[in-house]
Amino acid sequence: MAATAAVALLLTINRYDYHRDELYFRMLGDRPSWGYVDQPPFTPLLIRLCAEVFGDSAWAIRLPGVLFLPAAVFLLALIAREAGGGAVAQTLAGTGALTTFALVSTHLTLTTGPDLLVWLGVVLCVMRASLRELPRYWLAAGLVTGLALYNKHLVILLLLTFAAGLLVAGPRKVLLSPWLWAGAGIALVVGLPNLLYQIANGFPQLDMAAALAENKGDEARITLIPLQLAWLGPFFVPVWVAGIVTLLRNPALRPIRALGVAYPLMLVLLFVIAGQPYYTVGLLSALFAIGAVPVARRVTRRWILVAGAAVNVGFAILMSLPVLPVGVVGGTPIPAINQGISDQVGWRRYVRQVADVYEALPAQDKPHTVLLTGNYGEAGALDRYGRALGLPDVYSGQNELHRFGPPPESATVVVLVTQGDPSRSPAFVSCEFKANLDNGYGVENEEQTARVFVCRGLRGTWADLWPGFQHFD
Structure with missing residues (x-):
């Protein structure tokens, strides 16, 4: 199963183009830091490392996923084994890594790939500490948690809801374990530099969370429950439901039944804070692995399991990976369903279209021209790709890029790429429309609504105007 996962990623690793987040992380990695306003440093620095070692290309920065996805297969199989599952249950559990969310998160180098491994690792440690009565695994859980904070802070959501599950369903005595609190101390010490960065910079992650809630909060609440049925695929829904049921009913799993309670508590919490629906996937995958144990025992006709898993996995691969030719995929519903696909299409053409606008500028304007974009993908x-075409430096006000600083005061001409209306901006005296961006493949993404302008005449200095360009999203 792990080999199948690795091969699926390798065969598609260099199709299409970078994802917008990969392009953004690539820029962040060029400026190493203990943290950024919208995320910790691990994934941007991982991309920087891969680019330095293997070359600055999409396939090079995606190599870690070829390790992450098989690792997820093994972690899911180990979770099933801890729950009492044999070979069939462990194999079924491993297919949980060949599902839509896991495939997207490891085909692309995003923060969600390592985060999935972290959640599964913490759950495995909790199971071994509780079911085997090996309290030293609380220390391992703390270490994994502390390291995870350098990639994403979502693991705290898992710990909070698990602790609440212990209070609701027990066994509450676990909360008094010195081993558990020692593990919490390890997590705090290991993750302390990340916490200090947040304190020193005014907790920018809270600003980012507030922006997400404002921009996508209503959508997140509406899609929260429906997407739970989609993340692992419809054929696998009965399996993770069985995982919740067996946690609550099986006396042998009583020490970890708080995991079954943690999931509905997590849904309630995400609805209240307008958290993104995918935040549950790590726990959902673990519940799937646990549910594989009773399903493997009760479904005696193995062909049913094989057929159901094959259909689910085949559909997930088609929807998640760049299997279809880029000239064909735009005529399917896949880009509309999976934004991860649409955000890999068209970047070279978009850059070429911006370059055409720049090249048409009068020669005397070019030394005083900069590029300014509305989002980090365009930047x-x-x-x-712009340096090879002779384009000037690029700036953006989105997220961490705003902190990279304003353009120099000598920049009096701006080639602006935006989805908005620059005439409403107080920054420029005039903006002349030059082009509509078009990827040429019929794939709808954010850039298909973007336009290119040439703006002149600043209404002040860049230092004064730059705070007005800042936005979190």
């Missing part, structure tokens, strides 16, 4: 694409 990342121009940074990656």
Whole structure:
């Protein structure tokens, strides 16, 4: 199963183009830091490392996923084994890594890939500490948690809801274990530099969370429950439901039944704070692995398991990976369903279209021209491909890129890429429309609504105007 996962990623690793987040992380990695306003440093620095070692290309920075996905297969199988599952249950559990969310998160180098491994690792440690009565595994859980904070802070959501599950369903005595609190201390010490960065910078992650809640909060609440049925695929829903049921009913799993309670508590919490629906996937995958144990025992006709898993996995691969030719995929519903696919299409063409606008400028304007984009994907694409075309430096006000600083005061001409209306901006005297971006493949993504303008005449200095360009999203 792990080999199948690795081969699936290798066969598609270099199709299409970078994802917008990969382009953004590539820019962040060029400026190493203990943290950024919208995330910890691990994934941007991982991309920087891969680019330095293997070359600055999409396939090079995606190599870690070829290890992450098989690792998820093994972690899911180990979770099933801890729950009492044999070979069939462990194999079924491993297919949980060949599902939509896991495939997207490891085909692309995103923060969600390592985060999935972290959640599964913490759950495995909790199971071994509780079911085997080996309290030293609380220390391992703390170490994994502390390291995880350098990639994403979502593991705290798992710990909070698990602790609440212990209070609700027990066994409450676990909360008094010195081993558990020692593990919490390890997590705090290991993750302390990340916490200090947040304190020193005014907790920017809270600003980012507030922006997400404002921009996508209503959508997140509406899609929270429906997407739970989609993350692992419809054929696998009965399996993770069986995982919750067996945690609550099986006396042998009583020490970890708080995991079954943690999931509905997590849904309630995400609805209240308008958290993103995918935040549950790590726990959902673990519940799937646990549910594989009773399913493997009760479904005696193995062909049913094989057929159901094959259909689910085949559909997930088609929807998640760039299997179809880029000229064909735009005529299917896949880009509309999976934004991860649509956000890999068209970057070179977009950059070429911006370059055409720049090249048409009068020669005397070019030394005083900069590029300015509305989002980090456009900025990342121009940074990656623009230098070979002779384009000037690129700036953006989104997220961490705003902290990279304003353009120099000598920049009096701006080639602006935006989805908005620059005439409403107080920054420029005039903006002349030059082009609509078009990827040429019929794939709808954010850039298909973007336009290119040439703006002149600043209404002040860049230092004064730059705070107005800042936005979190």
